[in-house]
Amino acid sequence: MGACRWTWGVSSWRTFRSLAARRQPAVLLGLGKLLSTAPSTPQVCIVGSGPAGFYTAQHILKHHKQVQVDIYEKLPVPFGLVRFGVAPDHPEVKNVINSFTQTARSGRCAFYGNITVGKDVTLEELQRAYHAVVLSYGAEDNRVLGIPGENLPGVHSARTFVGWYNGLPENQNLEPDLSSETAVILGQGNVALDVARILLTSPDLLKKTDITAHSLEAIAHSKVKRVWLVGRRGPLQVAFTIKELREMINLPGTKPLLYPSDFEGLRDVIKDVPRPRKRLTELLIKSALEKPSEKEAARWVSATREWGLKFLRSPIEVLPSANGKQAAGIRLAVNRLEGSGESVVAVPTGEFEDIECGLILSSIGYKSLPIAPSLPFDAEQGTIPNSMGRVHKVPGLYCSGWVKRGPTGVIITTMNDSFDTAQSMLEDLSSGVVDTSVHKPGFQSLRETLQQRGVRCVSFSDWEKINAAETAKGGEVGKPREKILDLEVMIRLASQ
Ligand SMILES: Cc1cc2nc3c(=O)[nH]c(=O)nc-3n(C[C@H](O)[C@H](O)[C@H](O)COP(=O)(O)OP(=O)(O)OC[C@H]3O[C@@H](n4cnc5c(N)ncnc54)[C@H](O)[C@@H]3O)c2cc1C
Ligand SMILES: NC(=O)c1ccc[n+]([C@@H]2O[C@H](COP(=O)([O-])OP(=O)(O)OC[C@H]3O[C@@H](n4cnc5c(N)ncnc54)[C@H](OP(=O)(O)O)[C@@H]3O)[C@@H](O)[C@H]2O)c1
Ligand SMILES: *[C@@H]1O[C@H](CO)[C@@H](O)[C@H](O)[C@H]1NC(C)=O
Ligand SMILES: *[C@@H]1O[C@H](CO)[C@@H](O)[C@H](O)[C@H]1NC(C)=O
Numbered sequence: 361m362g363a364c365r366w367t368w369g370v371s372s373w374r375t376f377r378s379l380a381a382r383r384q385p386a387v388l389l390g391l392g393k394l395l396s397t398a399p400s401t402p403q404v405c406i407v408g409s410g411p412a413g414f415y416t417a418q419h420i421l422k423h424h425k426q427v428q429v430d431i432y433e434k435l436p437v438p439f440g441l442v443r444f445g446v447a448p449d450h451p452e453v454k455n456v457i458n459s460f461t462q463t464a465r466s467g468r469c470a471f472y473g474n475i476t477v478g479k480d481v482t483l484e485e486l487q488r489a490y491h492a493v494v495l496s497y498g499a500e501d502n503r504v505l506g507i508p509g510e511n512l513p514g515v516h517s518a519r520t521f522v523g524w525y526n527g528l529p530e531n532q533n534l535e536p537d538l539s540s541e542t543a544v545i546l547g548q549g550n551v552a553l554d555v556a557r558i559l560l561t562s563p564d565l566l567k568k569t570d571i572t573a574h575s576l577e578a579i580a581h582s583k584v585k586r587v588w589l590v591g592r593r594g595p596l597q598v599a600f601t602i603k604e605l606r607e608m609i610n611l612p613g614t615k616p617l618l619y620p621s622d623f624e625g626l627r628d629v630i631k632d633v634p635r636p637r638k639r640l641t642e643l644l645i646k647s648a649l650e651k652p653s654e655k656e657a658a659r660w661v662s663a664t665r666e667w668g669l670k671f672l673r674s675p676i677e678v679l680p681s682a683n684g685k686q687a688a689g690i691r692l693a694v695n696r697l698e699g700s701g702e703s704v705v706a707v708p709t710g711e712f713e714d715i716e717c718g719l720i721l722s723s724i725g726y727k728s729l730p731i732a733p734s735l736p737f738d739a740e741q742g743t744i745p746n747s748m749g750r751v752h753k754v755p756g757l758y759c760s761g762w763v764k765r766g767p768t769g770v771i772i773t774t775m776n777d778s779f780d781t782a783q784s785m786l787e788d789l790s791s792g793v794v795d796t797s798v799h800k801p802g803f804q805s806l807r808e809t810l811q812q813r814g815v816r817c818v819s820f821s822d823w824e825k826i827n828a829a830e831t832a833k834g835g836e837v838g839k840p841r842e843k844i845l846d847l848e849v850m851i852r853l854a855s856q
Pocket of ligand 3: 772773776
């Protein structure tokens with residue numbers, strides 16, 4: 361398991377980098393062959409170690425008793441959005457990490473962290489080294505609004521804000537401006553609710569979570585008192601789910617701002633909608649129109665912060681401050697709806713509304729990117745065209761998770777579609793569509809190539825050292841973990 365480490369000094373590392381420029385793959389492949397495992401072992405590699413990667417690996421390992429599964433991950437640590445997306449105050453969701461860890465510890469599974477496929481190693485190189493390759497690299501980017509002022513300081517994607525409070529190394533210098541009273545979140549999905557909740561939760565509660573120390577400190581000094589969640593369509597089209605809404609409604613120290621006029625008459629309309637939507641809307645109606653319970657009323661009276669939903673509003677421009685240097689507000693176009701049900705569209709009425717605010721978080725969805733020029737990719741949908749996880753026109757190439765379906769769905773949804781993909785591959789292995797009689801060397805053939813390129817990979821046992829250090833450090837201050845943000849510290853821990 362996990363022997364992906366090699367040691368060298370800085371100077372030899374530089375030499376390897378320059379050598380990489382004139383690398384000799386043929387020679388290295390030859391060497392790899394000598395070192396590799398028995399020819400009968402099907403070699404499978406998985407790109408990405410989020411839920412899609414791990415669930416695909418789990419299913420393949422469980423139902424095939426010879427296969428070797430190698431998981432390549434861009435970040436030095438595993439688990440994708442379970443670590444860097446799921447909100448710190450939802451620790452129970454992260455329990456899936458336990459089963460992913462069991463999978464990674466299997467004798468037939470290896471984790472190679474800190475390797476970016478498409479940069480450190482190409483997709484074609486993986487296809488040459490393995491019988492089958494699964495792309496489960498998620499959605500690394502976000503949809504953009506495409507409106508003037510979007511790039512002003514004070515405007516961020518929810519994706520980067522989430523990365524900031526969850527310790528994603530690339531987002532650590534975000535420094536969101538929390539000095540104004542009003543924040544606007546564009547979009548009404550569960551990510552929008554996560555972000556609103558983190559902005560409004562008392563630091564006394566947050567400090568018991570694995571939120572990073574640095575963001576906790578910033579949030580403790582935040583002046584934000586009011587958060588608007590802005591949707592382009594109506595209350596019947598919100599994308600968040602009932603559990604997350606209920607949590608928001610019950611958030612200590614806060615009160616909801618819901619305009620009764622948005623909900624009047626909805627009771628009749630929801631008679632015929634599917635049950636989950638009906639229950640969600642009933643909760644909205646209850647909160648907006650009914651007299652609160654005594655407990656609720658007491659909380660609202662003593663609330664120091666508030667959050668609200670604005671409907672039928674599309675962002676059209678970020679309004680700059682007087683000196684033009686930062687965001688000071690947002691202009692929204694007022695919409696009306698055309699059509700019915702989930703597929704209604706928002707049409708501008710010609711009216712506008714401006715909201716004054718210093719922080720704008722755009723939470724309109726994530727986006728996947730292609731990682732190789734040769735990869736079939738639907739740029740419109742941000743997905744890899746596939747049938748049951750088999751990438752169209754490329755035998756031996758598969759996909760699962762958000763890059764297969766698009767950036768929606770919870771972990772269980774991702775588990776389901778990953779099992780489907782794994783099933784497709786198992787069928788292809790047994791039917792011969794994937795020819796395992798041809799020898800494939802797997803990781804052995806790439807080890808030296810990666811080394812020459814100066815790539816320093818992190819094994820699963822390296823991660824377990826990092827994990828132990830994080831939980832120990834968190835334990836000192838009553839947190840489940842304190843995430844390590846400094847790559848140098850990670851390297852030191854890993855080489856112990
Ligand atoms: C903010 C947020 C909060 C969420 N909260 C919840 C929740 O509470 N409950 C719930 O059930 N679901 C939640 N979800 C949904 C859940 O996270 C997704 O369904 C799931 O993570 C998708 O899995 P995935 O493996 O496709 O993608 P990811 O989890 O994103 O994993 C992809 C992995 O691939 C790696 N990668 C990317 N590019 C490369 C490359 N070129 N080479 C190698 N590796 C690469 C990434 O670093 C990442 O580790 C949340 C989503 C978000 C965005
Ligand atoms: N606690 C949890 O279980 C949890 C937490 C976080 C995330 N998740 C899951 O992760 C997935 C991703 O969540 P998400 O919130 O990023 O996505 P989402 O659920 O797809 O929500 C996106 C929101 O952005 C809006 N939007 C999209 N394009 C827009 C535009 N151009 N202008 C204005 N608004 C626009 C959408 O409105 P329209 O409907 O009008 O397009 C919708 O309200 C979801 O499946 C979610 O349930 C789950
Ligand atoms: C997952 O698959 C099972 C069995 O096919 C199904 O019953 C369940 O509804 C699916 N869950 C999700 C969230 O897709
Ligand atoms: C990740 O690899 C890069 C080179 O690609 C290296 O500089 C860095 O130290 C590695 N990080 C870790 C944590 O090993």
